[in-house]
Amino acid sequence: MAAENPMESLQEEATCPVCLEYFTEPVTLECGHNFCRPCISQCWEGSDTAASCPQCRETVQQRNLRPNRQLANILELVQQLNLKAAKGARGDGVCAEHQEALKLFCEEDQSPICVICRESRAHRAHRVVPIQEAAQEYKERIQAHLKTLREEREKLLGLKVTGERNCREYLKQTQTERQKIVSEFQQVQQFLEEQERLLLAQLEKLDEEIVRIQNENVSKLSEQISRLSELISEMEGKCQKPASEFLQDVRSTLSRCEKGKFQQPEEISPELEERVSGFSQKTIVLMEILGKFKDTLPSELERKRGGYFGAHRQVNVTLDPDTAHPKLVLSEDRKSVRWGDTQQRLPYTPERFDTLRCVLGCEGFTSGRHCWEVEVEVGFGQCWALGVARESVGRKKWISLSPEEGIWAVGCWGDQFRALTSPVTPLPLSRAPSRIRVCLDCDWGQVTFIDAGDEAPIFTFPPGSVPGERIRPWFWVWEKDTQLRLCP
Numbered sequence: 321m322a323a324e325n326p327m328e329s330l331q332e333e334a335t336c337p338v339c340l341e342y343f344t345e346p347v348t349l350e351c352g353h354n355f356c357r358p359c360i361s362q363c364w365e366g367s368d369t370a371a372s373c374p375q376c377r378e379t380v381q382q383r384n385l386r387p388n389r390q391l392a393n394i395l396e397l398v399q400q401l402n403l404k405a406a407k408g409a410r411g412d413g414v415c416a417e418h419q420e421a422l423k424l425f426c427e428e429d430q431s432p433i434c435v436i437c438r439e440s441r442a443h444r445a446h447r448v449v450p451i452q453e454a455a456q457e458y459k460e461r462i463q464a465h466l467k468t469l470r471e472e473r474e475k476l477l478g479l480k481v482t483g484e485r486n487c488r489e490y491l492k493q494t495q496t497e498r499q500k501i502v503s504e505f506q507q508v509q510q511f512l513e514e515q516e517r518l519l520l521a522q523l524e525k526l527d528e529e530i531v532r533i534q535n536e537n538v539s540k541l542s543e544q545i546s547r548l549s550e551l552i553s554e555m556e557g558k559c560q561k562p563a564s565e566f567l568q569d570v571r572s573t574l575s576r577c578e579k580g581k582f583q584q585p586e587e588i589s590p591e592l593e594e595r596v597s598g599f600s601q602k603t604i605v606l607m608e609i610l611g612k613f614k615d616t617l618p619s620e621l622e623r624k625r626g627g628y629f630g631a632h633r634q635v636n637v638t639l640d641p642d643t644a645h646p647k648l649v650l651s652e653d654r655k656s657v658r659w660g661d662t663q664q665r666l667p668y669t670p671e672r673f674d675t676l677r678c679v680l681g682c683e684g685f686t687s688g689r690h691c692w693e694v695e696v697e698v699g700f701g702q703c704w705a706l707g708v709a710r711e712s713v714g715r716k717k718w719i720s721l722s723p724e725e726g727i728w729a730v731g732c733w734g735d736q737f738r739a740l741t742s743p744v745t746p747l748p749l750s751r752a753p754s755r756i757r758v759c760l761d762c763d764w765g766q767v768t769f770i771d772a773g774d775e776a777p778i779f780t781f782p783p784g785s786v787p788g789e790r791i792r793p794w795f796w797v798w799e800k801d802t803q804l805r806l807c808p
Contacts, residue, residue: 327401334391334398337375338363341436342399346391349373350380354388413451425454551576632691632759637681637793637806642671643715644679648797654682656805659797673715681793684711691759692793693772693807696752698732704802705731705740708760708767708786709794727794728767728781730756739769739779747779755807760791772807 336343338359345357353375355363364371372379402419413422413432420434428446437443449457558566558573638654649660657679666672673679694706705721707729719725722742729740730747737752739745755772765786769778795804 330394330398331402334395343391343395346388346395347385348388348391350384351376351378354391357385357387360385423451424448425451427454632689632761635683635690635692636808637683637692639795639806640671640680640682640792642669643673645673645677647677648679650679651805655808656803657795657797658803659800661800671715675716675718676721676796677798678715678794678796680709680711680795684790684792685760685762686788686790687762689759689761689763691757693755693757694795695755695805695807696732697754697803697805698799698801702732702734702752702802703798704804705729705796706756706804707740707758707769707794708791710787711790711792713794721796723781723785728786729794729796730769730779731796739781741781745779749778753778758793760786762786762788762791 334342336346336356336359337353338355343354343356344359346354347357347360348354349360351373353373355374360374363374370379370381399419414420415422415434415437418434418436420436422432422434424433424435424438425431426433426437426443426446426448429443432451433443433448438448555573555577639650639657641650641654644650644657644666646663646666647660648657649664650657659677696704696706698704707727709728710726713719713726719727720742721727721729721731721740723740724742727740731738731740732752737747737749739747753771753773756778757770757772759768759770761767761783764783765788766781766783767786768780770776771778797804
C-alpha cells in the first residue's frame, strides 16, 4: 500500500464496489461497508426486510441504511482533485460528466469522449478512435483546405493588385487626355479670339471706309443740289422776262444749263465690295466649321471614351431554341431566324415566346461592354426588330415593344425605320441599314446601334436606360421573307 499512488488509493476508496464508479448518495450498512444508495437498492430489490451485504454477505436490515456524509464530502474533494489534475495535464480536455480525460473521439457524434463515455449506451455502438489519431486525420484534411483557401486568397490578391494597377493606368490616361483636351481647347480658344479680334478690326476699318464714302457722297450731292436749285430759280426768272430781254445772252444761258447737269455720286468700289463679300464668306465657313465641331464632339467623346476605357468586346451570339416562338425557324448553327410557313409542334416551356414572334440569344450579360452584328435580309415587306431585352421579359402575353416592357431595340415597319422608344422615334434614314452592330454597355446601362457599313451611329438609349440585371440579345420577325442573321 505504501508504494501505491495516494491519489489512486483515494480514488479506490471513493469508488462503489457494485458499479465501480464514484459513489452516488453514499450510504453505510450495519457491517460498515459503503455503497451507492441506487446500487444497494437495486441489489436488495424483491427483499422486504433482511438482506445481505454484497461485499461481506453479512445479513443486515434494510431500514438501517445510514447516509455517509463524510464520504460524500471526501468524494467531492476527490472529484475536484481529479478535475484539477486533468486540467493540469491536458488543459480543458476533461469530460464534463465524468471528469475524466478526453482520450477518444466519437466519429458518429463528432465529439471527444472519455473512456467511461465509451462504455455508455450513448456511444457503445459508435466507432471511436484515439483522440490524437482523429486530430491528426482532421488536421490533414483542414491543411488540404487551407492550401486551397490560400491559393484562392493569392488569386484574389492578384486580381486586386491588377485592378488597382489598371485603375491607376486608366486614371493616368484620363489625366493625360484631360491635359491634352485643356491644352487643345486653350489653343482653339486663343485662335478663335485672335480671329475674332482680327476680323472685327477689319470689319471696323470697312465700316469707317463705307461711312467715309457715304459722307463724301452726301456732301457732293448736297453741293450739286444747291447749285442746281440756284440755276433752276435763275432760269425760271429768266423765262418770265419779255422776249427781247429773254433772248439777250441766250447762248450763255444754254451753256450754263448744259454745264449744270447732275453728276452721279461716287459708288462703292469693286475692291471694297469684294472685301465685304470676302468677310461674308469667311463668316459662313467659320460657322460651318463650328457647326461641324459641335455636331461631332459628342460622338468623338464617345469614341475617346471607348478607346480609353476598353472597346466593346465582340461576342459570339447564338439563338436559344427554347425561347423561339413556334412560328420561327432557326438555322442548324442557330445563327439565323426567319418566319416559317407552318407552326412547329414544340414542347411547352416557361421560357418560350407564345404570343410575340421573338427569340432570345443564349448569352446573357450583367457587366462589361459587348457587341455583335446582325445582317438583315428582306424581300417584299419589312417588319422586323432587333436589340436587347431583360431576361425576365414577358413571354406568354402581348406586350409593347418598348423599354417599359424590358426591350431596347430598333426596327423597321414597311418603309419606316425607327427606335422602339415610348412613343416610337422615327429615325432620319432613307432606308434601314443592311448590317447593324448592337453595342451593350452593362456598366453604364446603355445600348447603341451602329450602321456596320459606314460606322455611322443610328440610335443610342442613353446611360441608365438599361437596368442592372441580366440582359440578352433579342430578335423579332413578322414577315415571311425577312431573315435576321448573326454575323461571325
